[in-house]
Amino acid sequence: MTLDDFIERIQRLRIRTKIRILIILLLVSFNLVMIPQLFFNNNFLAPHDVDRKANGNTLICAVSLNEMFAHPPRVRNQVPMPINSANNRIIEIDENGRITWEISGLAMPHEVEELPNGNLLVADTTFDRVIEINYNTKEIIWSWEPSKINWTEVNEEWDENHYYNNPKTYDWTHINDVDFKQYGEWNACLVSLRNFDLVVELNYSAESINANNASNIVWWYGDYENATLLSRQHNPDYLENGNVIIADSENDRIVEVNYSNKEKVWESVIELRWPRDADELDNGNLLITDSYNNRILEINRTTQEIVWMFERDLMIPYESDQLENGNYLISTEYMGKVIEVNQEGFIVWSYGFPVFKLLFYFNSFVLIGIAGIEIFYKTQNLSEPKLSKKKIALNFVALGVSIFMIVLFLIVIFHFNGLLQSFLQFIYPSIKGSVF
Ligand SMILES: [Ca+2]
Ligand SMILES: [Ca+2]
Numbered sequence: 046m047t048l049d050d051f052i053e054r055i056q057r058l059r060i061r062t063k064i065r066i067l068i069i070l071l072l073v074s075f076n077l078v079m080i081p082q083l084f085f086n087n088n089f090l091a092p093h094d095v096d097r098k099a100n101g102n103t104l105i106c107a108v109s110l111n112e113m114f115a116h117p118p119r120v121r122n123q124v125p126m127p128i129n130s131a132n133n134r135i136i137e138i139d140e141n142g143r144i145t146w147e148i149s150g151l152a153m154p155h156e157v158e159e160l161p162n163g164n165l166l167v168a169d170t171t172f173d174r175v176i177e178i179n180y181n182t183k184e185i186i187w188s189w190e191p192s193k194i195n196w197t198e199v200n201e202e203w204d205e206n207h208y209y210n211n212p213k214t215y216d217w218t219h220i221n222d223v224d225f226k227q228y229g230e231w232n233a234c235l236v237s238l239r240n241f242d243l244v245v246e247l248n249y250s251a252e253s254i255n256a257n258n259a260s261n262i263v264w265w266y267g268d269y270e271n272a273t274l275l276s277r278q279h280n281p282d283y284l285e286n287g288n289v290i291i292a293d294s295e296n297d298r299i300v301e302v303n304y305s306n307k308e309k310v311w312e313s314v315i316e317l318r319w320p321r322d323a324d325e326l327d328n329g330n331l332l333i334t335d336s337y338n339n340r341i342l343e344i345n346r347t348t349q350e351i352v353w354m355f356e357r358d359l360m361i362p363y364e365s366d367q368l369e370n371g372n373y374l375i376s377t378e379y380m381g382k383v384i385e386v387n388q389e390g391f392i393v394w395s396y397g398f399p400v401f402k403l404l405f406y407f408n409s410f411v412l413i414g415i416a417g418i419e420i421f422y423k424t425q426n427l428s429e430p431k432l433s434k435k436k437i438a439l440n441f442v443a444l445g446v447s448i449f450m451i452v453l454f455l456i457v458i459f460h461f462n463g464l465l466q467s468f469l470q471f472i473y474p475s476i477k478g479s480v481f
């Protein structure tokens with residue numbers, strides 16, 4: 046068939062068929078452009094920790110969405126992370142979203158903490174280390190590496206065959222958090238090793254050349270696969286009262302552990318699914334990121350009543366912080382955005398691009414369009430006087446299907462977050478304990 050034949054054939058088509066073809070071409074080409082972006086464009090983020098700096102800029106552990114998709118097969122096949130992957134960065138952005146500072150060459154960075162001297166302490170998750178980065182030179186000036194530690198010296202029950210003493214190629218520790226504390230005479234940091242089910246406190250000093258001495262581990266809580274203590278935790282924090290609060294993620298709870306005797310002194314009773322962050326607020330409340338319920342909660346610690354909640358535009362949110370102005374800074378993770386939300390629940394600032402949501406919305410709108418066109422033409426057909434009974438019946442079936450499609454996709458559009466939440470709650474039991 047020549048091009049002329051093809052054009053002639055197209056011209057002979059009825060107008061309704063041309064419109065259908067046009068819409069389907071639009072749908073297919075949009076998806077052909079957008080879906081590869083998800084997998085190959087490192088500009089779409091699944092942000093982990095986000096912090097607002099004193100100068101008003103925002104630090105973001107900017108892991109690309111495609112790196113998040115690459116993570117499970119890497120774990121399964123033990124494929125190491127490339128040394129200089131642009132998919133794994135920490136960026137600092139100003140309020141207009143301009144990048145003012147960045148560092149790459151990390152491996153799924155989970156947590157960044159600005160130190161009093163301006164340097165950054167980073168949980169460099171899948172390189173299995175915590176590092177201090179000189180902010181000006183971007184050099185790594187301190188690192189703590191669990192693979193260099195003889196864990197039997199920390200606890201004699203952890204012998205040479207123990208998981209802790211046998212590093213794997215990829216995602217051995219899943220170090221996902223570091224929190225800094227000045228005790229006066231000495232500095233400490235609290236480190237979460239998710240795959241160890243363990244939180245350790247280090248005697249931390251940037252000058253130390255022996256960071257990896259077992260004796261630098263001055264406190265620890267948890268034990269490998271002992272879920273009565275912790276199960277794949279996130280974001281341990283020092284509390285004002287000296288205790289430690291931990292998002293005990295796969296136990297679906299928040300726990301407060303007494304620092305002196307390691308007794309559990311408080312735990313959440315409200316229904317949480319995979320909580321990954323619990324911050325103590327100035328008013329004594331807790332700000333909880335309830336990841337698989339797609340919501341951020343502020344609860345009264347004593348009554349456990351929910352006093353504030355936000356649940357729009359989140360997709361497995363990672364963490365949230367309360368800012369000095371009272372607003373909340375939220376890492377929406379798979380929604381691809383960092384957002385600042387005020388007390389009334391309005392988004393007052395955001396960074397990033399909600400690529401998943403756009404895909405859902407665009408496809409839903411286009412499919413509603415197609416269904417609308419079908420309804421228009423089928424009702425026109427029904428007014429033809431010589432229609433056979435079979436044709437009439439078929440037209441009614443097509444009308445029914447089109448109306449059903451419109452209702453279905455309108456529900457998708459208006460209840461995107463609710464549907465997402467129901468879906469995640471439904472699949473949560475099956476993915477609990479997976480590589481995510
Ligand atoms: Ca934060
Ligand atoms: Ca932080």
Ligand SMILES: [Ca+2]
Binds near residue numbers: 156222223224280281
């Ligand atoms: Ca943290």
Ligand SMILES: [Ca+2]
Binds near residue numbers: 322324364365
């Ligand atoms: Ca937080």
